[in-house]
Amino acid sequence: MPVNALYRDDFYLSTTEAVVTAIHEDGGIELDQTCFYATSGGQPGDTGFFERADGSKIVLGQTKHGATKDIIVHVPLEGEALAAVGEKLVLHVDWPRRYRLMRMHTACHLLSVVCQYPITGAAVGEDESRVDFDMSETIDKDEVTAKMMALVKENHPVFVQWITDDELAANPGIVKSKNVRPPIGLGRVSLVCIGDNSAVDSQPCGGTHVSETQEVGAIYIAKIEKKGKENRRFRIRFGTPTDEA
Numbered sequence: 001m002p003v004n005a006l007y008r009d010d011f012y013l014s015t016t017e018a019v020v021t022a023i024h025e026d027g028g029i030e031l032d033q034t035c036f037y038a039t040s041g042g043q044p045g046d047t048g049f050f051e052r053a054d055g056s057k058i059v060l061g062q063t064k065h066g067a068t069k070d071i072i073v074h075v076p077l078e079g080e081a082l083a084a085v086g087e088k089l090v091l092h093v094d095w096p097r098r099y100r101l102m103r104m105h106t107a108c109h110l111l112s113v114v115c116q117y118p119i120t121g122a123a124v125g126e127d128e129s130r131v132d133f134d135m136s137e138t139i140d141k142d143e144v145t146a147k148m149m150a151l152v153k154e155n156h157p158v159f160v161q162w163i164t165d166d167e168l169a170a171n172p173g174i175v176k177s178k179n180v181r182p183p184i185g186l187g188r189v190s191l192v193c194i195g196d197n198s199a200v201d202s203q204p205c206g207g208t209h210v211s212e213t214q215e216v217g218a219i220y221i222a223k224i225e226k227k228g229k230e231n232r233r234f235r236i237r238f239g240t241p242t243d244e245a
């Protein structure tokens with residue numbers, strides 16, 4: 001049953017009420033609506049807990065898509081109580097974790113602005129993210145850090161614009177990722193835009209992001225690794241290069 005994925009329209013929604021619509025064999029829970037982000041596009045799914053009517057909790061280990069993108073399965077940790085179909089729950093996303101992922105995810109977009117090469121892979125993490133580029137040049141990581149931090153300090157707005165799958169198909173040039181598929185299949189695609197009138201960047205992405213670049217905070221490129229002749233892996237961390245001691 002298709003879920004109303006509230007996070008697609010509100011990245012800052014950390015709690016909501018929902019009704020259980022299905023229970024999987026492994027205890028996985030489907031809901032009528034959710035603010036839990038499901039793993040996709042290199043961003044890990046949310047963790048957190050569901051609060052039951054009697055006040056007890058079901059702790060979630062991960063959130064993932066089912067057979068299609070409009071199915072979201074919330075997977076409890078082993079040994080957690082089983083929910084029942086029709087049960088009403090109050091959902092609580094582990095917000096400190098999710099907010100770090102939003103800051104990191106936005107930092108990945110800033111890196112793709114500074115480093116304009118095709119992206120071949122990306123993984124957003126709580127402490128470190130990596131982005132792989134199809135490039136053979138050697139560039140200075142401190143220079144990349146300085147340019148990224150300039151974008152952070154300029155405090156550009158970050159917002160979503162929805163276009164149709166057909167509009168995306170007509171404009172293939174806006175897709176920066178070579179191997180990462182844009183979030184199609186919902187009939188509409190979210191373009192993540194940075195800067196007034198998207199002056200800094202816009203690219204299709206179904207992840208969650210902060211609303212102003214300043215929220216990213218201090219980040220730096222910890223490493224640029226050579227992964228093959230034409231592949232460079234950039235590692236982004238929170239903090240400043242002096243934290244690297």
Ligand SMILES: [Zn+2]
Binds near residue numbers: 209
């Ligand atoms: Zn994104």
